[in-house]
Amino acid sequence: MGRSQEKGQGQSPIYNMKLSTVGATRPTETGTTYEPTGLDLAMKLHYLKAAYIYTPEMARDLSVTHVKEAMFKLFDQIAWTTGRLWRRDSGRPYIKCNDCGARFVEGECNFTVEEWLSKPDRSVDEFLVYHQPVGPELPFSPLIYVQMTRFKCRGLAFGLSWANVMGDSFSLLYAFNILAKVLSGEKFYAPETSTTDKRFPNPYPTVKDPKSIKQVDPVGDLWITPNNKKMASYCFNLTVANQITPHFPMNGDDQIPVFEIIAGIIWKNIAKVREDPEPLTVTIIRKDPNDLKPIRSIRNGQMISSVHVDFPVAEASVEELVRCIERATDERCGIDEIGERCDGSLDFVVYGAKLTFVDLSEVDVYEARVMGKSPESVYCNVEGIGEEGLVVVYAAARWEERVVTMTLPEEEIEWIKSEFKKCGLIAP
Amino acid sequence: MSQAPMPDFSSSVKLKYVKLGYQYLVNHFLSLLLIPIMAIIAVELLRMGPEEILNVWNSLHFDIVQVLCSSFLVIFISTVYFMSKPRTVYLVDYSCYKPPVTCRVPFATFMEHSRLILKDSPKSVEFQMRILERSGLGEETCLPPAIHYIPPTPTMDEARSEAQMVIFTAMDDLFKKTDLLPKDIDILIVNCSLFSPTPSLSAMVINKYKLRSNIKSFNLSGMGCSAGLISVDLARDLLQVHPNSNAVIVSTEIITPNYYKGNERAMLLPNCLFRMGSAAILMSNRRSDRWRAKYKLCHLVRTHRGADDKSYYCVYEQEDREGKIGINLSKDLMAIAGEALKANITTIGPLVLPASEQLLFLLSLIGRKIFNLKWKPYIPDFKLAFEHFCIHAGGRAVIDELQKNLQLSGEHVEASRMTLHRFGNTSSSSLWYELCYIESKGRMRRGDRVWQVAFGSGFKCNSAVWKCNRTIKTPKDGPWSDCIDRFWDSFLYGDWEIVFLGFTHHPLISCQLIYSFS
Numbered sequence: 001m002g003r004s005q006e007k008g009q010g011q012s013p014i015y016n017m018k019l020s021t022v023g024a025t026r027p028t029e030t031g032t033t034y035e036p037t038g039l040d041l042a043m044k045l046h047y048l049k050a051a052y053i054y055t056p057e058m059a060r061d062l063s064v065t066h067v068k069e070a071m072f073k074l075f076d077q078i079a080w081t082t083g084r085l086w087r088r089d090s091g092r093p094y095i096k097c098n099d100c101g102a103r104f105v106e107g108e109c110n111f112t113v114e115e116w117l118s119k120p121d122r123s124v125d126e127f128l129v130y131h132q133p134v135g136p137e138l139p140f141s142p143l144i145y146v147q148m149t150r151f152k153c154r155g156l157a158f159g160l161s162w163a164n165v166m167g168d169s170f171s172l173l174y175a176f177n178i179l180a181k182v183l184s185g186e187k188f189y190a191p192e193t194s195t196t197d198k199r200f201p202n203p204y205p206t207v208k209d210p211k212s213i214k215q216v217d218p219v220g221d222l223w224i225t226p227n228n229k230k231m232a233s234y235c236f237n238l239t240v241a242n243q244i245t246p247h248f249p250m251n252g253d254d255q256i257p258v259f260e261i262i263a264g265i266i267w268k269n270i271a272k273v274r275e276d277p278e279p280l281t282v283t284i285i286r287k288d289p290n291d292l293k294p295i296r297s298i299r300n301g302q303m304i305s306s307v308h309v310d311f312p313v314a315e316a317s318v319e320e321l322v323r324c325i326e327r328a329t330d331e332r333c334g335i336d337e338i339g340e341r342c343d344g345s346l347d348f349v350v351y352g353a354k355l356t357f358v359d360l361s362e363v364d365v366y367e368a369r370v371m372g373k374s375p376e377s378v379y380c381n382v383e384g385i386g387e388e389g390l391v392v393v394y395a396a397a398r399w400e401e402r403v404v405t406m407t408l409p410e411e412e413i414e415w416i417k418s419e420f421k422k423c424g425l426i427a428p
Numbered sequence: 429m430s431q432a433p434m435p436d437f438s439s440s441v442k443l444k445y446v447k448l449g450y451q452y453l454v455n456h457f458l459s460l461l462l463i464p465i466m467a468i469i470a471v472e473l474l475r476m477g478p479e480e481i482l483n484v485w486n487s488l489h490f491d492i493v494q495v496l497c498s499s500f501l502v503i504f505i506s507t508v509y510f511m512s513k514p515r516t517v518y519l520v521d522y523s524c525y526k527p528p529v530t531c532r533v534p535f536a537t538f539m540e541h542s543r544l545i546l547k548d549s550p551k552s553v554e555f556q557m558r559i560l561e562r563s564g565l566g567e568e569t570c571l572p573p574a575i576h577y578i579p580p581t582p583t584m585d586e587a588r589s590e591a592q593m594v595i596f597t598a599m600d601d602l603f604k605k606t607d608l609l610p611k612d613i614d615i616l617i618v619n620c621s622l623f624s625p626t627p628s629l630s631a632m633v634i635n636k637y638k639l640r641s642n643i644k645s646f647n648l649s650g651m652g653c654s655a656g657l658i659s660v661d662l663a664r665d666l667l668q669v670h671p672n673s674n675a676v677i678v679s680t681e682i683i684t685p686n687y688y689k690g691n692e693r694a695m696l697l698p699n700c701l702f703r704m705g706s707a708a709i710l711m712s713n714r715r716s717d718r719w720r721a722k723y724k725l726c727h728l729v730r731t732h733r734g735a736d737d738k739s740y741y742c743v744y745e746q747e748d749r750e751g752k753i754g755i756n757l758s759k760d761l762m763a764i765a766g767e768a769l770k771a772n773i774t775t776i777g778p779l780v781l782p783a784s785e786q787l788l789f790l791l792s793l794i795g796r797k798i799f800n801l802k803w804k805p806y807i808p809d810f811k812l813a814f815e816h817f818c819i820h821a822g823g824r825a826v827i828d829e830l831q832k833n834l835q836l837s838g839e840h841v842e843a844s845r846m847t848l849h850r851f852g853n854t855s856s857s858s859l860w861y862e863l864c865y866i867e868s869k870g871r872m873r874r875g876d877r878v879w880q881v882a883f884g885s886g887f888k889c890n891s892a893v894w895k896c897n898r899t900i901k902t903p904k905d906g907p908w909s910d911c912i913d914r915f916w917d918s919f920l921y922g923d924w925e926i927v928f929l930g931f932t933h934h935p936l937i938s939c940q941l942i943y944s945f946s
Contacts, residue, residue, distance in 0.1 A: 018577050018581070019577065019578045020576040020577045020578065021537050021540070021541070021576060021578075022530070023532065023534060023537060025529035025530075025532065027534065027566070027567040027568055065530070065573075068530050069528075069530050072529055072530050084536065098534065098535070098536040099534040099536060099537070099567065100534065100536035100537050100540055101534070101536075101537050101540075140540050140543055140544075
């Protein structure tokens with residue numbers, strides 16, 4: 001089942017899988033379409049994943065029917081995401097809003113929630129997310145996959161796989177928050193995304209040659225990132241006080257830039273392992289700082305910025321790297337222009353074109369409360385990334401912790417882990 | 429040039445008035461005859477004057493015995509008449525099942541699932557796509573939860589749970605509408621053609637609602653899409669025998685166990701057309717229900733063409749080459765349906781048509797048969813006999829054909845088309861959805877006559893004639909309540925192409941449905 005199995009984790013612990021489809025309750029008018037922007041098309045080879053685990057106390061009484069009903073209500077608000085991709089005569093993909101639906105996968109697991117959560121490497125949560133890429137037939141490929149896994153103790157896990165062409169990680173997490181509200185019986189109404197909302201504010205001039213995007217060989221209608229290296233994931237927790245702040249001098253009452261510090265530390269360690277070529281340029285993806293409103297729509301609104309340094313990273317101090325990261329250049333306009341220009345006929349990667357750091361820590365993922373209780377654990381990652389690798393940082397269940405999911409070439413992972421052990425990021 | 433259309437127009441208007449005059453004359457012949465007779469008597473009486481009238485009265489020697497005998501005779505004859513009159517059977521109320529929105533199957537979803545399930549037979553997938561496009565089904569029809577899986581999981585448990593879902597919901601709704609207590613049900617008839625477990629579905633209903641131990645329950649299976657009217661016929665006969673009783677009829681078709689898993693094209697058709705649905709009906713012969721009943725059953729005519737081999741085999745459940753069970757629909761289906769309808773109409777015509785139409789038909793028949801005149805067979809105008817038509821929503825072609833041959837307007841077949849569009853072919857319960865549609869549109873008035881006609885395997889054609897007992901207010905809830913506003917008054921299909929069986933490449937026989945004696 002896709003790349004998660006290739007990540008060297010052996011036989012899937014999920015069995016008895018059944019596939020069906022969920023959609024919206026009301027029919028969409030014939031002829032309705034959704035036009036992806038240039039930025040959407042540039043991100044088309046990526047898929048965003050999230051897995052939420054709930055204990056039996058919250059989830060025991062949630063049957064498949066309940067969940068499906070809730071999903072129908074959710075998709076009523078965002079019916080266009082249940083459409084399918086078609087191509088115009090020019091070859092430009094668009095979404096035909098034909099109510100085809102999202103794929104719903106039911107599965108069972110022989111572990112209890114406790115046993116599952118006791119596994120040290122949280123990337124086992126990849127098994128909780130059913131993933132298939134878009135293609136080889138675009139009109140018959142769902143853009144969203146939802147997996148509902150029932151644990152032995154009657155706990156529940158929800159795994160979402162979401163094609164980046166529709167929207168970013170923030171949109172995905174927002175959509176799941178709506179689902180959690182609906183499951184809890186709250187009424188919810190999501191305002192429609194107007195075309196003006198889709199355009200991001202552009203205070204910066206267009207960057208001529210954005211470094212955060214890289215063209216790849218044409219993939220045709222099967223939207224898989226062509227990689228020469230096999231990638232593996234590793235996920236671990238960090239405590240801010242013990243493992244992060246020691247690396248950074250405190251300047252009075254300033255806010256600790258936690259994400260930047262984590263990114264700086266990891267960048268430095270990866271630079272130590274990856275010598276040829278050294279990663280002098282990284283991509284930072286985070287919530288748009290100019291977007292003061294909380295996320296209320298499904299779109300690619302994330303800020304994609306690039307950082308370039310001229311000095312060797314492995315020897316630099318974390319403080320220097322943090323300062324550089326804070327001065328990252330917003331490259332969205334450039335990427336959008338590239339995407340528009342080629343009309344979707346060329347294929348690019350953004351996540352992993354350069355070593356990428358994604359900051360999801362501003363999103364309260366534990367807000368997705370079902371029956372009043374937050375999830376026990378949340379996992380986030382991106383599928384279909386480039387060879388340079390990806391680091392996703394997001395909030396943990398305890399506010400003083402962060403979770404880091406790294407996806408790097410398999411050959412580098414063990415070296416990176418040993419570097420982390422040396423500097424105390426992970427336990428020896 | 430502008431003068432040419434005018435004479436046609438005026439002559440057609442004249443013809444229309446002539447026709448109207450003729451109809452009025454023949455249909456009200458007796459009343460019209462009565463007027464001159466009464467006029468003559470009145471004139472005579474006036475002429476005679478009061479004294480002469482008294483004299484005539486006194487000349488009649490009234491003997492007390494004679495008077496008593498004549499009055500006893502009159503009372504005796506009227507008693508015999510009222511005792512031997514068949515009991516009037518009323519339809520008190522009915523409710524139709526509205527599937528949950530989570531069971532909705534848009535076209536795109538159905539096609540995507542087909543492609544995944546039949547990935548080894550792309551031709552079959554293409555065939556299904558063509559059938560679906562021309563089927564007349566809309567984007568809101570529903571399939572049971574088990575059929576939503578890829579591949580479907582039609583276990584017996586799932587079939588029972590679908591049966592429970594559709595039947596119990598409809599019955600709960602019926603109890604609420606009619607204030608009927610489960611223990612008051614005297615007769616229970618459940619009809620479901622293709623799912624017949626042990627214990628039966630009627631036993632399932634009795635178990636769920638704790639019905640009386642002396643209830644008369646029946647379970648009809650295998651009787652096809654016309655089984656709904658067969659149940660009504662059975663209920664009527666039982667209500668003749670049992671005084672002061674009521675009968676509950678449940679008409680449904682359970683889709684779960686009958687999803688065809690093979691790829692034989694003729695057998696894939698039912699997968700595309702049949703959808704979830706059910707109806708629960710309360711019938712009664714009690715006098716107390718007379719005031720609240722919605723309809724009165726006037727006639728019910730059943731026609732069975734099973735004696736003819738071709739008719740018998742045209743809808744046949746069998747195994748395909750791979751051993752998978754499905755329902756094989758023959759290419760002659762439309763022609764056979766036409767024959768069956770012809771036979772049914774021949775029987776029902778004299779019962780319902782006004783005298784004017786019957787006279788015209790008789791004259792036309794005499795002219796063609798006895799005098800060998802080259803006249804076209806006269807097709808009686810059934811629009812004079814009925815205000816509303818409920819044609820079983822078997823498929824678009826069936827409705828198109830009947831509309832064309834009975835010369836019905838778009839409004840007459842609107843109920844059938846809309847039911848097919850919104851709910852698909854729900855088999856025996858479709859007639860009740862159509863009736864509910866007419867009521868939801870606010871068109872049902874007291875005295876209106878409704879004709880329900882259904883076809884079924886065997887081959888059968890059954891029709892029922894109901895008369896509306898009281899003007900029915902637009903229902904606030906029901907299967908149509910949320911979407912009735914979206915359906916306009918004259919929903920016209922532009923495409924007259926009759927392609928019910930998509931794999932035939934020749935146009936189907938434009939069957940002479942009525943009175944083709946040549």
